[in-house]
Amino acid sequence: MALFEGLSEKLQNTFKSLTGQGRLSEKDIKEAMREVKLALLEADVNYKIVKDFIKNITDQAMGESVMKSLTPGQQVIKIVKEELILLMGRENEKIRYSSQPPTVIMLVGLQGAGKTTTVGKLGALLKKDGKQPLLVAGDIYRPAAIQQLKVVGEALSLPVFSLGDQVDPVRIAEEALKEARSKGHDVLIMDTAGRLHLDEALMKELATIKAAIKPDEILLVVDAMTGQDALKVAQGFDEILDISGSILTKLDGDTRGGAALSLRAVTRKPIKFAGIGEKYTDFEAFHPERMASRILGMGDILTLIEKAEASFDEEKARQLTKKMKNQELDLEDFLEQMQQMRSMGPLQEIMGMLPGMNQKAMKNIQIDEKEIVYMQAIIQSMTPKERRNPAILNGSRKKRIARGSGTDVPRVNRLIKQFDQTKKMIRQMSQMKGKFPGGGMNLPF
Amino acid sequence: MIKSFFEKMTRGLVKTKTQLTDRLDNLLNQYGAIDEDLLEEIEEILITADLGMATTLGVIEDLRAALVEKKIKEASGVHDVLKEVLLRHLSSEAAGLDYEAAPQVILVIGVNGVGKTTTIGKLAHRFKARGRSVLLVAGDTFRAAAIDQLKTWGQRIGVETIAQQTGSDPASVIYDGIQAAKSRKTDVLICDTAGRLHNKKNLVMELGKIFKITSREYPQARLEVLLVLDATTGQNAISQARAFKEVADITGIALTKLDGSAKGGIIFAVMEEVGIPVKLVGLGEGLDDLEDFDAATFVDALLS
Ligand SMILES: Nc1nc2c(ncn2[C@@H]2O[C@H](COP(=O)(O)OP(=O)(O)OP(=O)(O)O)[C@@H](O)[C@H]2O)c(=O)[nH]1
Ligand SMILES: [Mg+2]
Numbered sequence A: 001m002a003l004f005e006g007l008s009e010k011l012q013n014t015f016k017s018l019t020g021q022g023r024l025s026e027k028d029i030k031e032a033m034r035e036v037k038l039a040l041l042e043a044d045v046n047y048k049i050v051k052d053f054i055k056n057i058t059d060q061a062m063g064e065s066v067m068k069s070l071t072p073g074q075q076v077i078k079i080v081k082e083e084l085i086l087l088m089g090r091e092n093e094k095i096r097y098s099s100q101p102p103t104v105i106m107l108v109g110l111q112g113a114g115k116t117t118t119v120g121k122l123g124a125l126l127k128k129d130g131k132q133p134l135l136v137a138g139d140i141y142r143p144a145a146i147q148q149l150k151v152v153g154e155a156l157s158l159p160v161f162s163l164g165d166q167v168d169p170v171r172i173a174e175e176a177l178k179e180a181r182s183k184g185h186d187v188l189i190m191d192t193a194g195r196l197h198l199d200e201a202l203m204k205e206l207a208t209i210k211a212a213i214k215p216d217e218i219l220l221v222v223d224a225m226t227g228q229d230a231l232k233v234a235q236g237f238d239e240i241l242d243i244s245g246s247i248l249t250k251l252d253g254d255t256r257g258g259a260a261l262s263l264r265a266v267t268r269k270p271i272k273f274a275g276i277g278e279k280y281t282d283f284e285a286f287h288p289e290r291m292a293s294r295i296l297g298m299g300d301i302l303t304l305i306e307k308a309e310a311s312f313d314e315e316k317a318r319q320l321t322k323k324m325k326n327q328e329l330d331l332e333d334f335l336e337q338m339q340q341m342r343s344m345g346p347l348q349e350i351m352g353m354l355p356g357m358n359q360k361a362m363k364n365i366q367i368d369e370k371e372i373v374y375m376q377a378i379i380q381s382m383t384p385k386e387r388r389n390p391a392i393l394n395g396s397r398k399k400r401i402a403r404g405s406g407t408d409v410p411r412v413n414r415l416i417k418q419f420d421q422t423k424k425m426i427r428q429m430s431q432m433k434g435k436f437p438g439g440g441m442n443l444p445f
Numbered sequence B: 001m002i003k004s005f006f007e008k009m010t011r012g013l014v015k016t017k018t019q020l021t022d023r024l025d026n027l028l029n030q031y032g033a034i035d036e037d038l039l040e041e042i043e044e045i046l047i048t049a050d051l052g053m054a055t056t057l058g059v060i061e062d063l064r065a066a067l068v069e070k071k072i073k074e075a076s077g078v079h080d081v082l083k084e085v086l087l088r089h090l091s092s093e094a095a096g097l098d099y100e101a102a103p104q105v106i107l108v109i110g111v112n113g114v115g116k117t118t119t120i121g122k123l124a125h126r127f128k129a130r131g132r133s134v135l136l137v138a139g140d141t142f143r144a145a146a147i148d149q150l151k152t153w154g155q156r157i158g159v160e161t162i163a164q165q166t167g168s169d170p171a172s173v174i175y176d177g178i179q180a181a182k183s184r185k186t187d188v189l190i191c192d193t194a195g196r197l198h199n200k201k202n203l204v205m206e207l208g209k210i211f212k213i214t215s216r217e218y219p220q221a222r223l224e225v226l227l228v229l230d231a232t233t234g235q236n237a238i239s240q241a242r243a244f245k246e247v248a249d250i251t252g253i254a255l256t257k258l259d260g261s262a263k264g265g266i267i268f269a270v271m272e273e274v275g276i277p278v279k280l281v282g283l284g285e286g287l288d289d290l291e292d293f294d295a296a297t298f299v300d301a302l303l304s
Helices: A007-016 A026-042 A047-061 A064-068 A072-088 A115-128 A145-156 A169-183 A200-213 A230-241 A259-267 A288-295 A301-311 A314-325 A331-343 A347-352 A359-365 A369-380 A384-388 A395-405 A409-435 B002-016 B023-029 B036-048 B053-069 B075-090 B116-129 B146-157 B170-184 B201-217 B236-247 B266-274 B295-303
Strands: A103-108 A133-138 A187-192 A217-223 A245-249 A271-275 A283-285 B104-109 B134-137 B160-162 B188-191 B222-230 B252-256 B278-282 B290-292
Touching (some): A026 A047, A047 A072, A064 A072, A072 A259, A103 A200, A115 A145, A115 A187, A115 A245, A133 A145, A145 B146, A169 A187, A169 A200, A187 A200, A217 A230, A217 A259, A245 A259, A259 A271, A259 A288, A331 A369, A331 A409, A369 A409, A395 A409, B036 B053, B036 B075, B053 B075, B053 B266, B075 B266, B075 B295, B104 B116, B104 B201, B116 B134, B116 B146, B116 B222, B116 B252, B116 B278, B116 B290, B134 B170, B146 B160, B160 B170, B222 B236, B236 B266, B266 B278
Parallel strands (some): A103 A187, A103 A217, A133 A187, A245 A271, B104 B222, B134 B160, B134 B188, B252 B278
Antiparallel strands (some): A271 A283
């Protein structure tokens, strides 16, 4: 469904015919709001939340500044994004540690949301923070759920408390708390069985556990791919448990993740963490602002910058930034950056975070890890002059390079095309630069 | 059987006590003549059932046309027409599961946590109840305790599970399974696979390899490739179906967790755009909570 290729683009198009006239009518704004509505619905934000949201931003968009702006599309985007961030919460919120340890954390949620894995990931994260968590196997229903937590605990060198699957979870919780106290664990993280918010008996079980161990944090674990139902699920769990926040899992998928917004809007509780992969370290603090961009299809540029900053040589990056600014980037830099990007994680993932890199755009760029080996061979078969100025590559030069690198001309052409696209992207990104706070822009290429 | 599908799917609503009667009928009762407001409310029902914007707009358009054609002007006539239109969008020639064919291999795939392993347990139970011999293969060698989970189901049902160690090559386990099924003349071989996100190229390619091995090593067997989709999933289910279809000839969908409050409307787009029929629905965590898909019941529950 190529219907919703990213809201920025859409709005830009909606307003394109109008630039020059410089003024917008109410009808134009309505049209723009329709685009926003479609984009949010396509991102799985709940219908009711979208309705309220649109009502809210329409008034603002009708304001002077947008109507008179020369770049109304960007103005509208800005309003939408700011409102989204307001709704999502601006800052990441951390775990509230109890003044009287152990801090008791309980994870709850639907079946298959990812609770058990998340118990392990959270435990590992808090351990890195200097805590000594005790994991508690409270899912007595799903076959092998206890065994799963035990394996996770072992892999992470975290102790797991279990009484098997024949003991009432409420008692497991109570005994675990005693154990945490007596063994000096300052954090207890309790896994619970997945359940439907509609299941009265099992919801009551959670309420009883809550009453028994009085958790400092009850975190609702939600699959980022959840659709419209996210609203009812969040409502259901919050109503009975008064949750303290939530965790969004499977964000390494390609979902836009509108569920995050529904979740936040109905519970008014912060989303604290995000699961971003199958490895136990693939877990991080949740950043509302980035999520807002993602829902809008604007790419997760902040995450990209952070990743880039974390794994790049400062000095090299500075040189590169300068080169980029002066549009002097050459194929040698390109190759080097490609190689560096590999150390940042799968290329696809990185590319996906770039604004404008929706699936369609990704198809054009598609940099296979294997491809890099070819790239290297091709670039190394070029003369220094060619590397600095690929524009001189004519047919016979390409043939020579193809032979020298053991590839073929189409491959050489593909590389040149990718290089050009990268340059174009860099140009786009440096134009966006001003919009992002602290955007040092030490970009990977 | 069909009745229980509907009951389970709507049980949730009854439980919440907020909507004891049909949601659509409630709406229609408030209207006399059909107007734009009504159509917008219907749009809301469809979108909140996860049909997605494109499908919803298509359905509303068809509904308009059908109402004009049938000269229906009163809200009271809308229910049947809407149901008809929705059914038209869901129609497919594909048959359900083949409970008779033997030997057959059922390969079960999907993203993490959708209900693959549980569905296999239920499936094995169904085939066994129909007198078929069944063998399970623990093709999820990645997730912690995934093998134990499948084995537990196997024991519960009384069927054997072929397995290797966690961390071993899934294709090789499945190969083992095929050899065992051949030599024992097992009717139905059901293979579990690790949950994987569809945008992880390597993992999807691994699945492609598993699919190839299965079709190559056991050409005499009827091959059923079931994609498991979670009814709670939103628009992302379309890209899941697309990506998996690129590496395996998916023959059907098992739509799970319809016992919750999610309606699973995403399958309209999956059927229309990706062209895969729904064959099974999951309605709970018990052995018997699996039913053959029935479009009319599904639509009824969706509008309830
Ligand atoms: N309510 C409900 N729960 C279900 C249904 N099908 C599966 N589940 C539950 O969903 C959870 C995940 O199911 P699994 O069968 O482990 O899912 P999976 O796809 O094999 O998961 P991975 O192998 O980890 O990717 C379990 O708690 C199941 O009991 C269903 O139809 N309804
Ligand atoms: Mg499984």
